[in-house]
Amino acid sequence: MNRKILLAAAAFLIAAPLQAHNVWIKPSTTTVAGESGWVTFDVAASTDVYNADHRPMGLNMIKAIAPDGSEARIENGSTGQLRSTFDLHLTQQGTWRIGTESAGVTGSYKLDGQEYRVGGRGGPPPGAQGGPGAAPGGAARPSGPTPSGPVVVPGGADFSPPEGATDVKLTLTSNRNFVFVTLGMPSEIRLSGSGLELEPVTHPADLIAGEPATFRFLVDGKPAAGIEVEATPDGRRFRDEQGTITATTDANGEASLDWPAAGLYWVHASFSDETSPRPGITGRRFQYTANVEVMAP
Amino acid sequence: MSPIAYRIIFTGAAAAGLSAPAAAGTVELTVAIPQLKVAEYHRPYVAIWLEQVGQPNIRTLAVWYDYDNRENAGTKWLRDLRTWWRKGGRNAAKPADAVTGATRAPGVQKVRLDVGALKPGNYALVVEAAREEGGREQVTLPFNWNGKSATASASGRTELGAVKAVIKP
Known part of the structure; x- marks a missing residue:
C-alpha cells in the first residue's frame, strides 16, 4: 500500500467536516490474558456508532500508550473505503490507552482592519507563512493579506493573537477519543490535566451490566459539574431506538452510568464556556469520547 | 444478586475472613461436568474459588486449564472465566502452581481442596x-461457617451439573 496515498487520504479526512458523524474506535477485545497479546481495532466515523457505513478515519493521529507511559507502534495499518484498521501487540501488563488526542485554537481576530481566521479547516492560503504549530507565543503575523476576505492562519494549541489584535474571538479546543485495553491486572490511567478528561472511579476493566459505574470528568484538571454524559450501545441497526443512556456530573464531577446490558458503548461528553484559559483566548470547547466494553455479570 | 464492588487485590493477600491458612480447613467438592453431544467437544476451563459476603477478596482454590499448552497459549483463554478473571484471576500473570490443574473429563469429579482458616460468617x-x-x-x-462443618449444593443447567461441597475445619 502506497504510504503517500494513505497520508493524503488521512489529511483529507481530517480536513473534511464530520458533522453529525461520530468517530469511534472498535476494539476486538479490551480484556486480554497471558504474557502478551494482540488486539485489532477498527476506526471510522458514522452516524450509528460502530457501524462502518460512512468514512474511515486516518491512522496518522492514532497513538498507543503503554501502561508505563511510553508510546508503542501500531501495526498492520490499513485504510479502506469505510473504516481503517490496525493491530496492537500488548507486551506490558496493565492498561493501555489507544486513540487520538488533539488540541488547537480556532476563531478570528482583526489586525489593521484585516480579518484573520484561526485554525479550522482549509489551512493557510498561498503566501501565508508557517504550517501547523508554527505560531507559538503570539508571533503569528502572516504576510500577504488578501484584500478580499479573511486570511486563514493555522491555529496550534499554543496560538495567541498578535499584539494589537482587536475583535478577538478565539476558542481553545481539545478533542480526545480513547479505548482502554487491559492485559492482566488493570493499572492506573494517566491524565494530562488539560482539556476534558475522564478519570475512572470505576476502572474501564471493571464495567459490568447492572452495576452502575462512576466516571469523574475533569476540565483542565478540575472536577467539572453539570457535564452531560451519554453512552450509546453498539448495534443500533438491530433495534428501533438509539438506546442512549445519559447522566450529568455532580459537584465532584462524577457521573453514574447504569449499563442496561453487556456490550460495547460509545461514551461521549462535551464542554464549552467563555472562560479565558490564558491571555488572548476567549473561550474553551472540549470533547471527550471513550469506547468501553461492559461485561455480562 | 446484589452488586458488590470488587477492587483490585492480590491473590493470596490476607482478607478479614480469608486469612492465610493457619489451621487449614478443607472442602470436599463434587463437580459434575456434563457429557455433551456436540460435534467438537473441548473440556471446559474451570475456576473454583471462595468468597466472603461483603468482602472483595477471593481465594482461588483451583483452576483447571491447559496449563501445559505449548507457548503458554493456555493462559490466553483464562479471561473467558470472566467472573473469576475479574474478581482475582487477572491479578497474577498465571495461576499459582498450588491451584493449577489440568482440565477434567465429563463425569463426576471429586476433589479435596484446602480452604485455609475461616472466621465465622x-x-x-x-x-x-x-x-x-x-x-x-x-x-x-452459599454457606454459613460456624467453625464446625457445613454443606452446600447447587446445580448448573448447561456447562455444569450438580455441585456439592462439604466444608470441614
Missing part, C-alpha cells in the same frame, strides 16, 4: 466453567 463457594465452542456458566454455593 457467610461465604460462597463458586464454580465457573467456560468451554471452547461452548458456553459459560457459574454455580454459587
Whole structure:
C-alpha cells in the first residue's frame, strides 16, 4: 500500500467536516490474558456508532500508550473505503490507552482592519507563512493579506493573537477519543490535566451490566459539574431506538452510568464556556469520547 | 444478586475472613461436568474459588486449564472465566502452581481442596466453567461457617451439573 496515498487520504479526512458523524474506535477485545497479546481495532466515523457505513478515519493521529507511559507502534495499518484498521501487540501488563488526542485554537481576530481566521479547516492560503504549530507565543503575523476576505492562519494549541489584535474571538479546543485495553491486572490511567478528561472511579476493566459505574470528568484538571454524559450501545441497526443512556456530573464531577446490558458503548461528553484559559483566548470547547466494553455479570 | 464492588487485590493477600491458612480447613467438592453431544467437544476451563459476603477478596482454590499448552497459549483463554478473571484471576500473570490443574473429563469429579482458616460468617463457594465452542456458566454455593462443618449444593443447567461441597475445619 502506497504510504503517500494513505497520508493524503488521512489529511483529507481530517480536513473534511464530520458533522453529525461520530468517530469511534472498535476494539476486538479490551480484556486480554497471558504474557502478551494482540488486539485489532477498527476506526471510522458514522452516524450509528460502530457501524462502518460512512468514512474511515486516518491512522496518522492514532497513538498507543503503554501502561508505563511510553508510546508503542501500531501495526498492520490499513485504510479502506469505510473504516481503517490496525493491530496492537500488548507486551506490558496493565492498561493501555489507544486513540487520538488533539488540541488547537480556532476563531478570528482583526489586525489593521484585516480579518484573520484561526485554525479550522482549509489551512493557510498561498503566501501565508508557517504550517501547523508554527505560531507559538503570539508571533503569528502572516504576510500577504488578501484584500478580499479573511486570511486563514493555522491555529496550534499554543496560538495567541498578535499584539494589537482587536475583535478577538478565539476558542481553545481539545478533542480526545480513547479505548482502554487491559492485559492482566488493570493499572492506573494517566491524565494530562488539560482539556476534558475522564478519570475512572470505576476502572474501564471493571464495567459490568447492572452495576452502575462512576466516571469523574475533569476540565483542565478540575472536577467539572453539570457535564452531560451519554453512552450509546453498539448495534443500533438491530433495534428501533438509539438506546442512549445519559447522566450529568455532580459537584465532584462524577457521573453514574447504569449499563442496561453487556456490550460495547460509545461514551461521549462535551464542554464549552467563555472562560479565558490564558491571555488572548476567549473561550474553551472540549470533547471527550471513550469506547468501553461492559461485561455480562 | 446484589452488586458488590470488587477492587483490585492480590491473590493470596490476607482478607478479614480469608486469612492465610493457619489451621487449614478443607472442602470436599463434587463437580459434575456434563457429557455433551456436540460435534467438537473441548473440556471446559474451570475456576473454583471462595468468597466472603461483603468482602472483595477471593481465594482461588483451583483452576483447571491447559496449563501445559505449548507457548503458554493456555493462559490466553483464562479471561473467558470472566467472573473469576475479574474478581482475582487477572491479578497474577498465571495461576499459582498450588491451584493449577489440568482440565477434567465429563463425569463426576471429586476433589479435596484446602480452604485455609475461616472466621465465622457467610461465604460462597463458586464454580465457573467456560468451554471452547461452548458456553459459560457459574454455580454459587452459599454457606454459613460456624467453625464446625457445613454443606452446600447447587446445580448448573448447561456447562455444569450438580455441585456439592462439604466444608470441614
